[in-house]
Amino acid sequence: MPKVSELRRVALRVPDMEAACAFYETVWAMDPGPGASGERSYRSRGENHDDLLLVPADGPGLDHLGLGVESEAGLHAIVRRVRSAGGTVLSEPAPGSRAGDLLVAAVADADGNRVELIVPSQPSGPRPIRSKRHLGHAVLWTPQATQQEAFYALLGFQVSDRTHIGMSFLRCNTDHHSLALAASRNGRRGLQHLAFDIGNIDDVMREYARIRSAGADCIWGVGRHGPGNNVFAYFRDPAGHVVEYYGDMETVESAEVAQVRYWGPEHKGDIWNIAGAPPVQFRDESPSKETP
Structure with a gap:
């Protein structure tokens, strides 16, 4: 297909x-x-x-x-x-x-x-070197997660993982996810955050130090997610968009997986338990309080 x-x-x-x-x-x-x-x-x-x-x-x-x-x-x-x-x-x-x-x-x-x-006009081609920087994934708020999953299935996306807070992680290549959906009970739509794959844990830590020295505050991280297993650090751009650097993303080499994994309430977003609570931008608030 x-x-x-x-x-x-x-x-x-x-x-x-x-x-x-x-x-x-x-x-x-x-x-x-x-x-x-x-x-x-x-x-x-x-x-x-x-x-x-x-x-x-x-x-x-x-x-x-x-x-x-x-x-x-x-x-x-x-x-x-x-x-x-x-x-x-x-x-x-x-x-x-x-x-x-x-x-x-x-x-x-x-x-x-x-x-x-x-x-x-020029295909991206394979990325055999994991340290090659590239746009890795985006996460969208949605008040209708089932319909959104069905739409992106039409484009060829498959679900890798789901969580108890209503997130689903969708893949279209060997990366664990290139898109994720965050369910909203309060009608939120649009971008939650975008994220760039920069390689491995050492690359993430080096960039964390460099960005902090440039005067930008980290709003969440450093930590390691459960779904995808990636090491993360989140920041905000001047317009308020949340942007993430990450590394060590899990890959799915087979086109099919036997069972979609489910992450229950014991999972708080960081399996290391050092990053603290997710930032306010990730809370499912009403659209009137929404950040981009």
């Missing part, structure tokens, strides 16, 4: 472009790209395409997710599958307008988030 193969980019809405650019260039250590129409693009060092896009807007939030598809035939097949299931196709496959996008189609997920399906 044709499916998406990677989380290729996350596009963020930012009200203060200069502050956001300064953060991602100097604190987050990304390389600037060409951008287009007022946008600014960035790529992780060592990556062969832009994996972060900043879009000028009145307020912060998610503009879109960009998911990689390996072929034109696969792109058309996925769009047909979404339409046949009653999903919303926002734009048909067409030549991309951004650098690195050969063909792009857009669909809306169950919550209305824009999802761009991208056939790249």
Whole structure:
């Protein structure tokens, strides 16, 4: 079955472009790209395409997710599958307008988030070196987790783990998850956080020290998650988006797993029990108190 193969980019809405650019260039250590129409693009060092896009807007939030598809035939097949299931196709496959996008189609997920399906002009290819930096995953709030899981299954995602607080971790390649859903009882939608894989525990600790010395406070971490087993450290950008550095992500080499793992209430988010409680940005509060 044709499916998406990677989380290729996350596009963020930012009200203060200069502050956001300064953060991602100097604190987050990304390389600037060409951008287009007022946008600014960035790529992780060592990556062969832009994996972060900043879009000028009145307020912060998610503009879109960009998911990689390996072929034109696969792109058309996925769009047909979404339409046949009653999903919303926002734009048909067409030549991309951004650098690195050969063909792009857009669909809306169950919550209305824009999802761009991208056939790249240059495939990302395998990542045999775990220290290669790249955009690793994004987590979305959703008030309708079952419908969201069903939508992303149409794109080829499979569930790896679930938790007692209503999170589900979805994979589209050998990484334990490239997308996760956080269930909200209070109607929250959109981005909870985005995360960059930077290699292993030593890389995470080095970046933790470097970012702290650059004046950015860590809002959660360092710790190690249960689902995915990754070592983590979380920060905030100037617009309020939560961004994570992580390493040592678990991989799933088989296309199928015998049983989805479940993490009960004994799991507090950090199996080391040193990171403390998750930050306020991860609490399921009403939309009026929501951060991006």
